[in-house]
Amino acid sequence: MRAFFFDLDGTLIESKGIISELINETLMEFGYAPFTEDEMLASIGILLEGLFSLKADKEIVPKMCQCYVDKYLKTGLQKMKTYEGVVELLRELKDDKIKMGIVTTKSEEEAKQVTEHFGFSPYVDIIVGHSGKRKGKRVTYLAGNSYSR
Incomplete structure (x- = not known):
């Protein structure tokens, strides 16, 4: 087969650029510094939880992931x-x-x-x-x- x-x-x-934009929007919404372009490129293949854990406190990561997914589905798809x-x-x-x-x-x-x-x-x-x-x-x-x- x-x-x-x-x-x-x-x-x-x-989706180039749009995902990075949504991830950085989420980080800033929770009070964290955004990723640089180089950091974003180095993070390809990292699960969302692991990605947000690079910048944020472990306790807040699940809320950040849900916020990102909501943004992706509500606004991100419309741009892609x-x-x-x-x-x-x-x-x-x-x-x-x-x-x-x-x-x-x-x-x-x-x-x-x-x-x-x-x-x-x-x-x-x-x-x-x-x-x-x-x-x-x-x-x-x-x-x-x-x-x-």
């Missing part, structure tokens, strides 16, 4: 767009009977909302996101988890 797995931000969705040709590519792969999945650091529920917003749902067979159960900062385990499903 052939299958393709895609990330959302930066792969299917053109799919890369040119993405939906057509997904359609062609589906027509060729190729299984497809989304693998992301977002929660599965958030990933489902994003997938629906951009019209990817008819083409995606599985969504694998961060469940919050796995402790740690990076998400290399997600790829293995999606393969085993």
Whole structure:
């Protein structure tokens, strides 16, 4: 069986700058200094909880994560767009009977909302996101988890 797995931000969705903007807005809203551009680049692949923990007190991090997710879903999605040709590519792969999945650091529920917003749902067979159960900062385990499903 052939299958393709895609990330959302930066792969299917053109979100450059918008995520950084939302993360920094959240930090400042809670009274913390924003990340520099270099710090942001170095943080790619770090789970949201780990990212906010780099700047904020551990006790406030869950509230910051929820604030960020709310911003992402309410205003961030409106500023983002799919890369040119993405939906057509997904359609062609589906027509060729190729299984497809989304693998992301977002929660599965958030990933489902994003997938629906951009019209990817008819083409995606599985969504694998961060469940919050796995402790740690990076998400290399997600790829293995999606393969085993």
